[in-house]
Amino acid sequence: MPASARDLTAIFDRNEIPDTYRISFLANSIIVPVYDGIKRDVGLNRGEYLLLFCLAHFAELTAQDVANMSGRPRNSISRGVHRMVAQGYIDRSPDKHDGRQAWLSITEQGRALHVRLVKRFKDREDEVLNGLNAAQRTQLSKLLQKLVLHTSSIG
Amino acid sequence: MPASARDLTAIFDRNEIPDTYRISFLANSIIVPVYDGIKRDVGLNRGEYLLLFCLAHFAELTAQDVANMSGRPRNSISRGVHRMVAQGYIDRSPDKHDGRQAWLSITEQGRALHVRLVKRFKDREDEVLNGLNAAQRTQLSKLLQKLVLHTSSIG
């Protein structure tokens, strides 16, 4: 029996920033259990998975690109790159003209892993978003899309 | 000048889980800069702020309550409690009937800090959500509310 039988979910609606609270709650609800599973079953941490995810959608990226896209610091990416290269999930080839940077790409093996792992996110996404009917879900997608564009334009 | 002039925002729409990606992106866009500012200006980390936030909306909570509400492990809360008590933002009084637990509550000083800090979230929330007009924003709120209820019911 838990400590208190009081309704702690009251905070959902009775706080000063309900939309922020809800968005954050939903993000965590979808993502956290999936990352936990990936960590447990495959041994990849969040930064490593994000690296794989980014590279699954572009032919080539630099570490800096991934840092920009994922919002993680470059040193985290750097460590992830070395571990993922060692495990055969990504390739790394130094730029021929710019000695500082290197181009990263996903390997066949990495692609296969991505396909397997992204399904976990998709399944969990469906579980959560099934709280809406089809029309509502379309509506939500459009609103989110609009917001993301707006947000990346204001920085 | 950044590394690549390619359009890295293409990933917003061309991935397998666009809604998850968007929700996560929006959550981070709102929350991360505010937490960074709070850390910089007030010295509170995320767990400590969440503790303050939870206590601002309930008269009394146990550490376990806060762990349940915030999704953070109990040891993080425990550490936060001691720091926040030492700084005078929260009070802690052991339960008279159950020697294991203690009741936490926000102090006047803590309340004042909460009022000040939650404004930062509100301002950032508005910046981001101003990408929608009033009707759309209402629509979004309703959809999010519905999803949060659904999600907390499925666990």
Place this chain on the structure above:
DNA sequence: TAAATATTGTTCTATTTGGAACAATATGCC
């Protein structure tokens, strides 16, 4: 061309984080 400034990716370091084990207390079961 030379010097000042940028950028990339890395290492170093301190902080944050969370799992696991733990002591203290409470509850359930016989």
Place this chain on the structure above:
DNA sequence: GGCATATTGTTCCAAATAGAACAATATTTA
């Protein structure tokens, strides 16, 4: 009551995280 099981909150420890400084290379400016 007495023994097994829960729960609470804490400490311990290993991993993740991110800021800062750094070396190597490019670019810009004079």
